[in-house]
Amino acid sequence: MLIYVLCIILFAIGLYGIVVKKNLVKIIISFGILDYSVNLFFILLGYKRDGIAPIMMKGQDKAQFVAQAVDPLPQALVLTSIVIGLGITILMVAIAIRLYDKYGTFDVMKMRKLKG
Amino acid sequence: MQIIPLFIAVPLGAAFILAMLGKARHSLIDLLANIVTAFLLILAISVIGVKGTTTYSMGRWLPPIGIVLVLDGLSILMLVMVNLISFLATIFSISYIERFTAKAKFYAMFMLMIAGLNGVILTGDMFNMFVFLEIASIASYVLVAFGTEDEELEASFKYMVIGSVGGLFILLSIALLYGMTGTLNMAHLSQIIASKNFGIGLLFTSALLIAGFAIKAAIVPFHAWLPDAHPSAPAPISAMLSGVFIKILGIYTMMRILTNVIGIATLGRAWDIMLVLGAISMVAGGLLAIGQWDYKRLLAYSSISQVGYIMLAFGLGTPLGYLAALFHLANHSIFKALMFLNSGAVEYATETRDLQKMGGLSERMPVTGITSTVGTLSISGVPPFNGFWSKLLIIIAIVQAGRPVYAVIAILVSVLTLAYFLKVQRYAFFGKIKDTLMNIKEVPVPMCISLIVLAALCLIIGLDAFRIIQGTNASWFIRVMIEPAKEVLVNGTNYVKTILP
Amino acid sequence: MNKPGMTLIVKTIVRISTSLILLYGVYIVAYGQLTPGGGFPGGVIIGAAFILLCLAFGKEVALKKMSTASASILDSAGALIFLGVALLGYIWGTFFLNFFPNKGIPFHLWTAGIIPLCNIGIGLKVSVCLFGAFIALVLFRVAKKEN
Numbered sequence: 058m059l060i061y062v063l064c065i066i067l068f069a070i071g072l073y074g075i076v077v078k079k080n081l082v083k084i085i086i087s088f089g090i091l092d093y094s095v096n097l098f099f100i101l102l103g104y105k106r107d108g109i110a111p112i113m114m115k116g117q118d119k120a121q122f123v124a125q126a127v128d129p130l131p132q133a134l135v136l137t138s139i140v141i142g143l144g145i146t147i148l149m150v151a152i153a154i155r156l157y158d159k160y161g162t163f164d165v166m167k168m169r170k171l172k173g
Numbered sequence: 174m175q176i177i178p179l180f181i182a183v184p185l186g187a188a189f190i191l192a193m194l195g196k197a198r199h200s201l202i203d204l205l206a207n208i209v210t211a212f213l214l215i216l217a218i219s220v221i222g223v224k225g226t227t228t229y230s231m232g233r234w235l236p237p238i239g240i241v242l243v244l245d246g247l248s249i250l251m252l253v254m255v256n257l258i259s260f261l262a263t264i265f266s267i268s269y270i271e272r273f274t275a276k277a278k279f280y281a282m283f284m285l286m287i288a289g290l291n292g293v294i295l296t297g298d299m300f301n302m303f304v305f306l307e308i309a310s311i312a313s314y315v316l317v318a319f320g321t322e323d324e325e326l327e328a329s330f331k332y333m334v335i336g337s338v339g340g341l342f343i344l345l346s347i348a349l350l351y352g353m354t355g356t357l358n359m360a361h362l363s364q365i366i367a368s369k370n371f372g373i374g375l376l377f378t379s380a381l382l383i384a385g386f387a388i389k390a391a392i393v394p395f396h397a398w399l400p401d402a403h404p405s406a407p408a409p410i411s412a413m414l415s416g417v418f419i420k421i422l423g424i425y426t427m428m429r430i431l432t433n434v435i436g437i438a439t440l441g442r443a444w445d446i447m448l449v450l451g452a453i454s455m456v457a458g459g460l461l462a463i464g465q466w467d468y469k470r471l472l473a474y475s476s477i478s479q480v481g482y483i484m485l486a487f488g489l490g491t492p493l494g495y496l497a498a499l500f501h502l503a504n505h506s507i508f509k510a511l512m513f514l515n516s517g518a519v520e521y522a523t524e525t526r527d528l529q530k531m532g533g534l535s536e537r538m539p540v541t542g543i544t545s546t547v548g549t550l551s552i553s554g555v556p557p558f559n560g561f562w563s564k565l566l567i568i569i570a571i572v573q574a575g576r577p578v579y580a581v582i583a584i585l586v587s588v589l590t591l592a593y594f595l596k597v598q599r600y601a602f603f604g605k606i607k608d609t610l611m612n613i614k615e616v617p618v619p620m621c622i623s624l625i626v627l628a629a630l631c632l633i634i635g636l637d638a639f640r641i642i643q644g645t646n647a648s649w650f651i652r653v654m655i656e657p658a659k660e661v662l663v664n665g666t667n668y669v670k671t672i673l674p
Numbered sequence: 675m676n677k678p679g680m681t682l683i684v685k686t687i688v689r690i691s692t693s694l695i696l697l698y699g700v701y702i703v704a705y706g707q708l709t710p711g712g713g714f715p716g717g718v719i720i721g722a723a724f725i726l727l728c729l730a731f732g733k734e735v736a737l738k739k740m741s742t743a744s745a746s747i748l749d750s751a752g753a754l755i756f757l758g759v760a761l762l763g764y765i766w767g768t769f770f771l772n773f774f775p776n777k778g779i780p781f782h783l784w785t786a787g788i789i790p791l792c793n794i795g796i797g798l799k800v801s802v803c804l805f806g807a808f809i810a811l812v813l814f815r816v817a818k819k820e821n
Binding site for chain 2 (some may be wrong): 068072075081084088091092095098099102130131134137138141144145148149152153155156159160168
């Protein structure tokens with residue numbers, strides 16, 4: 058149970074960073090923390106202590122296999138969600154670089170073309 | 174039904190082919206993009222009237238193991254809306270996007286967005302829905318920043334941060350659901366939720382889901398990104414974003430998961446949060462819209478207000494409420510797309526979005542002027558246009574559900590809507606023409622075509638809805654499009670029986 | 675230092691190791707259906723080899739190996755391979771159908787049906803895409819310095 062709570066704490070840290078920090082780079086890093094906390098949570102759902110690879114061989118006892126094998130589905134799903142996170146992070150970095158070109162700063166407070 | 178996967182495969186393939194064609198002639202790119210969207214529209218129209226629920230197992234893996242695509246009344250309505258608006262937006266783009274440099278990239282991202290939207294609509298699997306949702310969102314982040322000016326980049330960054338946090342909320346709730354039930358297929362999930370009592374865990378998950386979808390739909394406490402992002406995008410994209418994007422990613426997903434998967438009965442009194450959220454966004458969006466002088470920004474706030482109407486009607490949880498919500502959703506897609514395309518036409522001709530610098534545009538741009546008037550009358554609920562009927566149905570549904578306070582709010586906000594749209598008409602289209610605008614011209618023909626089609630649809634649906642007086646089923650549009658969609662929502666968690674035999 | 679890139683030591687090591695890394699990446703892609711790995715991890719390794727080249731020798735050398743235009747085309751081609759394999763299933767009746775016979779014999783190379791083909795498409799897409807994203811970010815920075 059403790060590991061899930063730690064994941065949620067990590068989630069809260071990421072959310073705090075996104076809400077409070079004023080620097081574009083720090084916001085991107087906070088987003089990374091947030092993303093990985095969710096991924097970590099998801100992958101821990103499929104984790105089993107001393108688990109075996111989820112490949113059923115011939116002559117293996119089915120009940121024992123189910124009890125021992127790790128859940129492969131979260132691993133596949135987390136791989137997908139990491140790719141999505143990668144795409145968003147690259148896009149964020151690209152736009153942050155363009156914003157730095159325009160304003161010469163990473164400070165959100167100095168980007169005031171839009172209001173409200 | 175072999176054609177169901179084509180809704181996703183065709184735009185996806187077109188997106189990558191268009192990305193390859195980067196340096197090709199513009200006429201070729203226009204032709205390809207328009208053929209693809211026209212083909213999708215034909216496909217969408219061909220599935221109108223398909224009775225009941227059709228499922229399609231990807232790669233012959235049966236549910237609940239494999240990914241299943243579900244086509245029922247609700248999906249059909251949404252598919253028709255998405256592909257109709259996207260077709261008209263690509264026609265509009267032929268002339269409008271000429272002033273940007275990378276037309277092929279624009280269309281490639283546009284196609285990716287359509288693929289994502291169609292995928293969200295059709296899929297019957299939670300995680301698959303999240304993936305398509307993020308595909309559509311990433312494409313929209315790029316499209317908002319497409320002009321690469323200061324404002325666009327800033328708006329896109331803001332939108333991207335808030336939108337991805339919303340996506341992560343949804344992912345976290347999917348992880349929680351998977352942890353609780355051990356499945357991701359929507360129908361199977363619904364079966365397990367109904368059979369066990371998950372208590373507070375399920376409520377927490379639903380709250381996360383509602384928060385995530387409310388961010389994507391820009392319901393008021395989570396709306397900060399919308400008034401920046403929607404005006405910054407090129408006009409056809411604004412029309413797509415306001416017209417269908419927030420509805421598919423926010424409202425449709427919320428309807429599907431809350432009514433069909435989790436079930437309203439499971440949520441109990443927590444369900445009333447939908448009414449409160451709807452009423453708040455209705456009022457706040459309307460009040461904020463009045464003070465705006467930027468044409469597109471005003472429209473963006475108006476979108477928040479109108480989505481509030483849909484949420485309110487959906488939150489009632491009565492059959493008539495569902496009907497009214499879906500009817501208003503369809504109508505709002507049409508007239509908000511029309512108004513954003515109008516604002517694009519005005520921007521194209523005058524190169525400004527500031528209402529104070531406009532005036533008397535009707536004189537020089539009759540098509541834009543007339544269609545804009547039609548849009549204004551529709552959105553503020555003046556008969557015989559379609560907006561009147563859906564707002565009337567919403568108010569009747571609220572009164573029927575015994576919540577008169579919300580009905581009063583809905584009527585007042587409707588008056589507010591008329592007020593701020595009359596402001597647009599007064600400053601932009603009526604009155605004497607300014608000297609600086611003497612040599613503007615009407616926009617090119619393709620742009621006029623999509624404006625006229627949308628305005629005609631407003632009028633036709635409105636006239637057709639006159640037969641509501643004889644009962645809601647008398648109107649053709651409601652009978653064929655809205656009624657099957659309503660049945661899906663009324664059916665609630667019986668959804669599972671139509672998918673898992 | 676007028677020459678682009680890093681010192682001679684780094685360049686020599688990169689020259690030797692890049693081909694090995696590329697080979698390893700191709701192995702991960704090709705054996706994805708049998709061993710841990712697959713299209714995405716293998717693609718990332720191949721993309722990382724190109725990025726290493728770019729870091730050690732400067733972007734001109736890396737761009738000579740693969741220009742942005744060809745990267746963009748290969749990127750789309752990878753995705754189209756994947757989509758094409760999925761559409762091929764229609765010939766046998768269903769989208770995404772795994773239509774090859776002899777599926778599911780462990781530790782035999784060609785017993786996974788269409789999965790190796792999909793992996794090749796994904797590997798191509800991911801490797802080129804990562805490299806393209808890296809190059810795009812580098813070119814942004816150069817544009818800024820000129821201002």
